[in-house]
Amino acid sequence: MEKVIDETKQGQSLVLEGNKENSKKLYIESYGCQMNFSDSEIVASILASEGYNTTQTLEEADLVLVNTCSIREKAEQTIRKRLEQFNAVKRINPKMKVGVLGCMAERLKSKFLEEEKIVDMVVGPDAYKDLPNLLQEVDGGREAVNVILSKDETYADVSPIRLNSNGVTAFVSITRGCDNMCTFCIVPFTRGRERSRDPFSILNEIKDLEERGFKEITLLGQNVDSYLWYGGGLKKDFEKASEMQKATAVNFAKLLDMAAVAHPKMRIRFSTSNPQDMTLDVIDTMAKHHNICKYIHLPVQSGSDRILKAMNRLHTREEYFTLIDNIRKRIPECAISQDMIAGFPTETEADHQDTLSLMEYVKYDFGFMFAYSERPGTLAARKIEDDVSEEVKKRRLTEIIDLQQKHSLMRTQEKVGQICEVLIEGNSKKSDAQWMGRNTQNTVVVFPKEHYKVGDFVNVKIESCTSTTLIGKAIGYSEMM
Secondary structure (H helix, E strand, O other): OOOOOOHHHOOEEOOOOOOOOOOEEEEEEEOOOHHHHHHHHHHHHHHHOOOEEEOOOHHHOOEEEEEEOOOOHHHHHHHHHHHHHHHHHHHHOOOOEEEEEEHHHHHHHHHHHHHOOOOOEEEOOOOHHHHHHHHHHHHOOOOEEEOOOOOOOOOOOOOOOOOOOOOOEEEEEOEEOOOOOOOOOOHHHHHOOOEEOOHHHHHHHHHHHHHOOOOEEEEEOOOHHHOEEOOOOEHHHHHHOOHHHHHOOEEHHHHHHHHHHHOOOOEEEEEOOOHHHOOHHHHHHHHHOOOEOOEEEOOOEOOOHHHHHHOOOOOOHHHHHHHHHHHHHHOOOOEEEEEEEEOOOOOOHHHHHHHHHHHHHHOOOEEEEEEOOOOOOOHHHHHOOOOOOHHHHHHHHHHHHHHHHHHHHHHHHHHOOOEEEEEEEEEOOOOOOEEEEEOOOOOEEEEEOOOOOOOOEEEEEEEEEOOOEEEEEEEEEOOOO
């Protein structure tokens, strides 16, 4: 399952300051995970050189693109409705072209182009550099499609345009694709095999962001712990690399260390981790550097060994506990969050109780919890009957959410009376008189504005909390300033 789907950002139209020489208008909406929003920035950058400025006014667009997600059925339904709305506008403005990008492209290309005829162009996640050629095909009256998955495309040479940016935090993609064939997940089929980006292009992008005033970056990948650069190529082919390539290879722990040392005033996060690939050297690197945030998103999906095996998760319950114990021992203050699926096929009440007992052991800071939704094209859809009723899924999901809320409140209550370092990101949602930022554990902190400004690192004394937010008062700038 792709990680950290922010419901508040779904379907946002992305906009940036335009180039006065550009005459065409691009309207682009994104759905799904952080990787999709990051990809939209790459697309905007490619099309900016083709004469397109972004717009938030659908009716004036020459080109409308929707960057899609196939992870959950709800996302697909939303995108189909949006495509119908786009085509209603297109009937008024026949020159407008509509295209589908991203994870739905490969699976539904024939439906979109041939059967339903609702789009002019379908472009997969590895084909964005082909957009100028595909637009020429569309302008010539032809349907355009490129959903070929690449063995080496990482967009390392594309400098993303930061869309709807707060000017403080930014995403930096470091890997593409996934080699973990979890039976519930479509990602390996829509984004291809794992390949890593040249570490020096990553460091150059971070340097550029720092020079432009950004204060925090999140290193992104379907599975960042699998990062492995040995001169290019798929991760699975590393065993065929030369001895020199192996000796000079850069893994994720090394990349983290390089970034932290090169940019000591830049705060660094990463997402998403996979339990079987999270190594002790990564944890030790986190512990060594103040500017690497003490937060790990560590999806488990189930607490039952039987269900983990059915999901083709490459870790057991006990191995997960050992990893949690190692994190707690090396970084006691580290926050940990989860992904959890309720009602996976064949899940019994005993399996569900195993999930609840795992949550009691870990006591996550927060989580992303879903009822199982069969996704066409996945191994589970082909081989395992979806035999858990919707009523049971809903009840089990509610129990998981209720337990997580209890643990989340416990974790925030632990912070009351403490001082935490906060990076100010913008106004609080509830009051323009307060700032909102996050601490190293990724928890939202709000406090009175006083003389501080966006982008400042501030020490905040925590006075109260909810299960999701810390509330306090700034007592001065932190050492990161």
